[in-house]
Amino acid sequence: xxxxxxxxxxxxQPVGSPLSLECTVEGTSNPNLYWYRQAAGRGLQLLxxxxxxxxxxxxxxxxxxxxxxxxxxxxxxxxxxxxxxxxFYLCAWSRTAAPALHFGNxxxxxxx
Amino acid sequence: xxxxxxxxxxxIVQKGGISIIxxxxxxTAFDYFPWYQQFPGKGPALLIAxxxxxxxxxxxxxxxxxxxxxxxxxxxxxxxxxGDSATYFCAASIIxxxxxxxxxxxxxxxxxxxx
Numbered sequence: 001x002x003x004x005x006x007x008x009x010x011x012x013q014p015v016g017s018p019l020s021l022e023c024t025v026e027g028t029s030n031p032n033l034y035w036y037r038q039a040a041g042r043g044l045q046l047l048x049x050x051x052x053x054x055x056x057x058x059x060x061x062x063x064x065x066x067x068x069x070x071x072x073x074x075x076x077x078x079x080x081x082x083x084x085x086x087x088f089y090l091c092a093w094s095r096t097a098a099p100a101l102h103f104g105n106x107x108x109x110x111x112x
Numbered sequence: 113x114x115x116x117x118x119x120x121x122x123x124i125v126q127k128g129g130i131s132i133i134x135x136x137x138x139x140t141a142f143d144y145f146p147w148y149q150q151f152p153g154k155g156p157a158l159l160i161a162x163x164x165x166x167x168x169x170x171x172x173x174x175x176x177x178x179x180x181x182x183x184x185x186x187x188x189x190x191x192x193x194x195g196d197s198a199t200y201f202c203a204a205s206i207i208x209x210x211x212x213x214x215x216x217x218x219x220x221x222x223x224x225x226x227x
Contacts, residue, residue, distance in 0.1 A: 006155075032212050032213055034215075041222075042219070042220075043201070043217055043218070043219040043220050044156070044201065044217045046215075049212050050212075051210070051211065051212040057212065090155050090156075092155075094213050094215075096209055096213075097207050097209040097213075098207070098213070099143065099144030099146070099161070099205045099207055099213065100144075100146065100158055100161065101146070101158070101203075101205070101213075101215050102158065103148075103155030103156050103157070104155050105153075105154055105155045106153075106154065106155045108153070
């Protein structure tokens with residue numbers, strides 16, 4: 001069976017510090033990978049998605065970047081965090097040509 | 113532009129009652145309509161899904177009703193239980209094998225089931 005791991009679960013970082021959130025998927029190969037952000041009490045905002053190693057598509061211009069160094073690894077980064085980067089970050093995956101999206105348990109990021 | 117519109121924003125139902133959440137879409141290219149359930153502090157989990165060539169799908173107490181001509185679909189939770197209290201998201205997706213599947217989410221409905 002397939003599983004998705006996301007860490008850390010919670011993170012408190014000062015403004016201006018760097019960020020690195022990691023996500024890995026097990027039990028499948030060549031998944032489509034996604035990063036979403038969810039503000040408190042709000043919906044899901046797509047940030048980045050990737051259909052293969054080194055291929056990143058950005059949906060929203062912002063202070064964040066994403067990378068996919070390995071087939072089942074997706075990383076969300078920032079060089080300098082802003083207060084507005086606080087939120088709940090979710091990694092997700094889907095099979096190529098399959099419609100279901102599967103989410104990890106998220107990272108709660110608080111920028112102070 | 114919101115591709116999938118969801119209502120209501122919040123819903124309070126008595127235990128044993130029926131919870132109904134509605135969604136509407138415009139793009140007829142959507143080919144899959146899932147519902148997700150999210151508990152506080154957790155990621156959304158796929159609950160039930162339907163394809164546009166089916167008018168209804170039932171899994172236990174959860175039923176999706178789909179009206180292709182009206183471009184609407186809804187989630188019905190029968191015999192609602194306090195454990196069903198969560199946020200529910202409807203979604204619609206298009207499969208693009210080469211450029212990545214696209215998923216569009218509603219804004220969510222916070223369901224509270226009162227004992």
